[in-house]
Amino acid sequence: MSHSHTVDFKIAFKVEELPDSQVKISGELPYAELESERKAAIVALGKHVELDGFRKGHVPTPVLEKHLGEMTIMAEMAERAIAHAYPHIIDEHKIEAIGQPQIEVTKIAPGNPLAFTATVAVIPSFKLPDYAAIAKDVNKKRPTDDVTEDELNEKIKEIQTQKKAYERMQELSQQSAESKDGETDLPTPESEAAKKADDKDAPLPELTDEYVKTLGQPGQFETVEDFKTKLREHLEIEKKQNNLAKHRADITDGIIDKTEIKLPKILIDSEINQMFAQMQEDLKRSELKMEDYLTHIKKTKEELAAEWTPAAEKRAKLQLILNEIAKVEEIVPDKEALEAQTKELMERFKDADEHRVRLYVASVLLNEAVMKGLETK
Numbered sequence: 001m002s003h004s005h006t007v008d009f010k011i012a013f014k015v016e017e018l019p020d021s022q023v024k025i026s027g028e029l030p031y032a033e034l035e036s037e038r039k040a041a042i043v044a045l046g047k048h049v050e051l052d053g054f055r056k057g058h059v060p061t062p063v064l065e066k067h068l069g070e071m072t073i074m075a076e077m078a079e080r081a082i083a084h085a086y087p088h089i090i091d092e093h094k095i096e097a098i099g100q101p102q103i104e105v106t107k108i109a110p111g112n113p114l115a116f117t118a119t120v121a122v123i124p125s126f127k128l129p130d131y132a133a134i135a136k137d138v139n140k141k142r143p144t145d146d147v148t149e150d151e152l153n154e155k156i157k158e159i160q161t162q163k164k165a166y167e168r169m170q171e172l173s174q175q176s177a178e179s180k181d182g183e184t185d186l187p188t189p190e191s192e193a194a195k196k197a198d199d200k201d202a203p204l205p206e207l208t209d210e211y212v213k214t215l216g217q218p219g220q221f222e223t224v225e226d227f228k229t230k231l232r233e234h235l236e237i238e239k240k241q242n243n244l245a246k247h248r249a250d251i252t253d254g255i256i257d258k259t260e261i262k263l264p265k266i267l268i269d270s271e272i273n274q275m276f277a278q279m280q281e282d283l284k285r286s287e288l289k290m291e292d293y294l295t296h297i298k299k300t301k302e303e304l305a306a307e308w309t310p311a312a313e314k315r316a317k318l319q320l321i322l323n324e325i326a327k328v329e330e331i332v333p334d335k336e337a338l339e340a341q342t343k344e345l346m347e348r349f350k351d352a353d354e355h356r357v358r359l360y361v362a363s364v365l366l367n368e369a370v371m372k373g374l375e376t377k
Contacts, residue, residue: 007033009085009092021124021264023095026106028113029085034077037084041076042068070110078105078114086118096123099266121264128324129258135377138251145240147232155235156228159215160204251374252318261317271312272305319363322370329373333365341365 013027046064050056054063065073082103090097098121107115205211212227221227283293294300299307325331341361346354 006030007085007088009089013089013093015093015095018119020121021262022119022121025089025093025095025101025118025120026116027089028107028115029081030113031111033081033085034074034114037077037080038073041073041080045073045076074108074110078108078116081114082116082118089118090120095120097121098123098264099270121266123320124261124263126259126261126320126324128321128328129255131255131321131325131374132377134254134258135251135374138247138254139375139377141250142247143243145236145243147235147239151235151239152228152232155231156207157204159231160207163215164204247375248371251371252321255321256314256317259317259321261320263313263316267316267320268309268312271315272308275308275312276301276305319367322367325370325374326366329370331366331369331373333362333369337365338362 007029012029013025016024016026018024042061042064045068046059046061047056049059049064049067051059051063051067054060059067082105086101089095101118101120103116103118105114105116107113207224207227209223212221212224215221215227221230280290283290290301294304338358338361341364342354342358345357345361346352349357
């Protein structure tokens with residue numbers, strides 16, 4: 001339902017900046033704004049009223065008014081009037097509010113204007129450093145994704161060593177199973193230490209076609225060349241992913257270090273809540289309970305939150321920086337990708353709020369687009 005207002009929200013309300021990225025909005029709404037909410041207020045309050053002789057939710061208005069009392073009705077009218085006016089106020093004053101405002105009614109009386117204040121956290125204003133120059137400098141130092149012969153040989157040696165250790169464990173297990181009443185000499189710590197020393201110095205098996213067939217899944221490798229080719233491909237994918245993650249972290253760390261932002265507490269708390277939500281999901285998948293896990297690590301939720309605060313601050317700063325760069329560079333999420341990914345998530349999570357899912361997808365796409373832009377500076 002649409003609402004019309006006769007108030008000039010720009011003139012009727014003033015905005016005062018407070019410390020820690022908060023603002024205080026104060027002003028008055030004409031009594032007409034409250035009066036327009038009277039009918040809806042009485043209906044809402046009347047839904048829960050039970051009086052003898054009347055069906056619940058069907059108490060006549062005059063009886064309801066007498067039962068509820070004028071100040072109860074006025075309080076509900078005020079709450080509704082503020083809820084309708086608040087979005088217009090922040091829109092007119094171009095306030096980038098975060099979270100819910102703290103409302104305080106300072107004057108309320110029949111026939112009089114409604115005076116109130118609203119204190120709310122806002123997106124902090126900050127100056128971006130020369131992010132293009134920072135990214136350009138980091139981009140020059142980006143390592144290659146190519147896998148060297150030394151890296152390949154090192155991985156082959158690691159695989160052979162792991163195979164040898166596994167075979168030794170199997171051998172010991174077999175010996176233990178076969179021993180009866182001391183008939184077989186079981187290994188002692190001293191003999192094992194000597195064995196480990198011998199194993200360490202012992203040469204690894206030669207890499208032959210027959211040997212590589214014993215590595216991986218049956219039929220995975222046919223020849224030494226086949227083994228090396230597939231292993232190199234795997235290492236290249238792994239190295240590319242690791243290099244990309246580190247390279248992006250180097251760029252963003254460089255920008256964060258040169259950016260001064262005073263974060264509102266609500267943003268830090270929001271990040272910590274997200275970290276707890278992710279942890280809860282991980283524990284659920286492992287069929288563990290949060291309480292049991294906290295007992296196991298001998299920590300409280302408050303202690304974990306305190307430990308996570310620096311990381312939460314960094315995450316909050318990064319998101320603000322990426323959003324600001326997107327504004328400056330006029331980067332917007334790809335519409336087709338936004339629609340497709342939103343649709344896909346809604347099919348997987350049918351009970352999810354589509355608006356929130358869309359905002360999440362838009363944020364992920366925007367972040368990716370900004371990072372790709374920084375990587376090409």
